[in-house]
Amino acid sequence: MIEVRNLSKTYGHKHAVRNLSFKVNEGELFAFLGPNGSGKSTTIKMLTGLTEKSSGDIEILGQQPGINSVSLKRELSFVPDTPDIMGKLTGKEYLDFVASVYQMSQENYEDKSKELLELFDLSGALGTLVEEYSHGMRQKLVITGALMHEPKVIFMDEPNVGLDPKSNRNLKSYLKKYVDDGNTVFLTTHTLGLAEEIADRILIIYEGEEKATGTLSELRTKSGLVSGSLEDVFLALIGEEEVNVSDSESRDSIGG
Amino acid sequence: MFPILKVEIQSAVNYLKNLRTQTIVSLVIIALFAVIFLPLIIITMFNFLLLAEESILSSIMVMISVLIMIILSLITVNRIVKDMFMNENMQLYLTFPVKAVELLRAKFIMQLFTGILPVTIPIGLIVGVAFTFRYSSILPLVSAILYFMLLSILTLGLSYIIVFLVTKVASPKKVSEILTFIGGFAAVLPYLIITFGVVNIETVIKYLPNPAGLYEGFIYNVNLLEFTVFTLLSIILSIIIFVSLTQVVKNGFLKGWITTSGRSRKAGSTSLDVNSVKGALLQKDIKMTLRDFKEWAAVLPQYFIPFVVYFVAYNPVASDGYPEMNMDGVIISVSITGTVIISIFVSASNTARDARHYSMMRALPLKAADIVDSKFIYNFITIVPVYMLMSLGVFLFTDVSAAGLFYSLVFILMTALAVIPIGMWFGAKFPVVNTNKPTERMDTGASIIMMIVILILIFSTGFMSNVFIDADGDINHRMTGIMGVVMLALSAGIYFIVTKTVKNIYHRGLKIVYKG
Incomplete structure (x- = not known):
């Protein structure tokens, strides 16, 4: 369904994404996690054809994504991290526009x-x-526009930001049913609870490189943790430790 | 108050330090124009105040005061709306342990010193120096500066009153759009002032009130008693207005007199409709234009430029006493130059507008050809009918012949066919997204090139009109016909070549410069 091989993106001398390879299967909800600036949005933009890759291969539904891959785009949808849509249209007019474009x-x-x-x-x-x-x-309007033509693959960059609890729950239920019907969801989020709850497999990216991929239990094994939440696993894999606030406060108080 | 003032000043300084080279170049060009025209304006105003009859001096002061208050309050309202509502640092400031009154004082001082006083104080100096020479006394200089400072604080107060009133009926964002539109419309004012105002200034003054009691003895023909009374009164009034304004605005914010959201309005039906791809793109563009006053502000001045040419050609006073030009020649040449001007600007602006939503558009299954074709149709229907109506109006109200009108309509069609794609090329090639200044859509260099082309066209209109007229003052049908055929071939060629180039730009993807 989605196959990525040795994908890289550089901006000048800066490597935003390095040699990333993974595969997402049909009927799978794939969570793509990483700290701020780790290359998540760049990757999702390359997958949707919004940004050109520097090297590597991407195949989605057997086709290469790009700015002019109109037939592929009809099978896809993208929910960006900022819902920057035309403010001067009404909600109805925006949906009319999207429905017309998807014919x-x-x-x-x-x-x-x-x-x-x-x-x-x-x-x-x-x-x-x-x-x-x-x-x-x-x-919610962008998500509605992205889902209504029933795409085979949907890319969602932080879809739950700003959603109220009821809509958040409804979105989770909808996405679960959606992948059960054989469609694919590629999701980035900082809400690790969301990924833990609904993702079939998870990829953790750090400083543009893949750290680990697998189900939550496989990630636990890779991180060396026997139990623990996705948050614990995530922090262990990227090598970040929780700062002990009381310790740092006491150090500050004694001038250390 | 001082920490906030320091941050505001630092922010303004950082803005100036980080200006892009192209913006600096534009500012230098504007400064050069100012260097040329400002001394002329200053000397004219100075001489006028020095030599005018004493009986009309109060009327002149009324005219200057009213103009300052109207123009500066409109500009200041726009700034207040952006500074106090749309810029979220106001909310952030209020979360800090500072008093609301201190925050407002800091904002007022910035608005006064960076927006109003830089205009009013130089005018006060011109008035003061003129009256100092006229009455051989230094006192008018002091009183004029004090008077214009009071006027500045009154202007700030008036601006806040307007903000209070307008935000009751519309959201701050809508208010800002409408004011930008008025600002765009105001760009037409210099043409009107040059053509009508200067010639008729004495007539205008006759109709203004002449409150000699208000100004005589204080601003001009000064006597010590009135000077002392008015000086003290100006200072006291300035302080009272400033302090009251702080309290009123504070209450406005804290007690909710000023609404930050306006009234939510339903904008249309809710029945769902699927359209063709090109139809959907066209509808999107039309609705985004009709509902956005910023769009109108951006294009209106260009629609009015041909009227200036018509006016100068038709009015012997405005054309400096030269005999009237042949209107048939004028209407045909203006139909070409005017259509070039509007087509370049509007098409470029409409095309570059898509950059703001380009990520969304790019993710949708849209063909470059569909985008470009629908954009061409949109530009065509917003330009050609307007210009045709304009020609029809000129035909009805002047002595243009039916043949002149016919040629004019044909040339409008052919010119638009060629120039709309060129405007679209500019918009697709040099798009800019500026989050702080939504009306800035194009690279400054491209805008300057377009401006130069337009200036050349305006100056060549008079010459061009002679091409279509024979020695007897009638339309030269043979020459006009040849020009028509040449233009048709050229327009068709340019349309196909440039439209294809624009489609290729979309095919490769727009290269957008992000600012702000």
Whole structure:
């Protein structure tokens, strides 16, 4: 479904992503985790054709993604980390635009958008300009737009930021059912609880390089932890230790 | 108050330190124009105040004061909306252990010293020095500066009153858009002032109130008693207004008189509709333009430029006493130059606008050809009918012949066909996204090139009009026909070549410069 081989991206002399290789299977929810600046967004942008790769190969549904791969894009969706959509359109007009671009049938569009708008409690805001939406509402509108044409693969960059608890729960349920139906989700998030709850497999990237890939139990083994949450595993794998606040305070207080 | 003031000043200094080379070049060009025109304006104003009849001096002061208050308060309202509502550092400041009053004083001082006083104090100096020479006394210099300082604080107060009123009915963002639109419209004012104002200034003054009691004895023809009273009064009033303003604005913020969100309004129906890809792109562009006053602000001045040419050509006073030009020649040549001007600017601006949402657009299954074709249609329908109506208006109100109108409409069509793709090329090749200044969409260098092309075209309009007229003052149908055929071939060629180039730019992906 998604196959990445030796993918690299450099900006001048800076390596944003180095020799990244992984495979995501059909019907899988794949979480792509890493600290800030580790190369998550750059990778997701290369996968969706928004940024050109420096080297390596990407194959999605047997095709190479790129700016002009229109037929591939019809099978994909992307939810960016910032819902920067045209503020001067109403929610309805934005969805009309997306449905038209994906060439959905009128009937399919009405059915799917109705389902998703109810799921995210957006039906009442359709006639309002997007610029008057809160961040969370924009995010829900973008997610609705991304899901309604039923893409085979969906890329989500921090989709749950700004979502209220009810919408967050509904999104999780929807995504679980969505992958059960044979579709694929590629997700980046800093909410490790979300990944722990819904991801089938997890890749941890650090300073542009893959640290580990596998299920949570496989990652535990790789990190040398017998038990522990994904947060513990994540911190162990990237070699970051929790700062003991009381220790540092006491050091400060004695001038150390 | 001082730590906030220090941060605000530091922020302004950092902004200046980090100006891009191209912005510096533009500022230098503006400064050069200022160096040329400012001494002229200063000398004219100085001589006018020195030599005008004493009976109209109060009217002149009223005119200067009213103009200052109207223009500066409009500019200041826009700044207040951006500074106090849209810039989130206001919220951040309020979380620090500082009093709201101190924060507001710091903001007021910055708004006064960086926005209002740099305009009012030089004007006060010109008025003061002129009256000092006229009445051989130094007192008018002091009183003029004090008066213009009071006027500055009044302008700031007026601006806040406008902010209080307008944010009751619209969101700050909408207010900012409308004011930007007014600012764009105000760009037409210099043309009007040059053509109408200078010629008719004495008539304008006659209609203004003449409150001699307010200014005589204090600003001009000064006597010591009135000077002392008004000086003290100015200082006391300035302090009272400044302190009251702080309290009123503080209450406005803390008690919720000023709404930060405005009234939410439904903008349209909620029935869902699928369209064709090009239709969807076209609808998106039309709605984004119709609902955004910033768009209007960006393009309106260009729509008005041909009117200046028509006015100069038709009005013997404005054309400095030269005989009237042949209007048939004028309408045909303006239809070419005007369409070039508007097509380049509007098409470039509309195309570069997509850069802001480019990530989203790029992720969608859109073909470069669909984007470019829909953008061409959008530009065509926003430019050609407007210019055709303009020509029709000129035909109805002047002595243009039916043949002149016909040629004008044909040349508008052909010129737009060729120049819209060129404008789109500029927009696709040099797009800029500036988060602090949404109306800046294009690379400064490209904007300067376009401006130079436009200036050349404006100056060549008069020459060009002679090409279409024969020695008897009638339309030279043979020459106009030849020009038409040449233009048709050229336009068709340019349309196909440049549109293909623009499609290739989209095919490879836009290279956007991010600022702000």
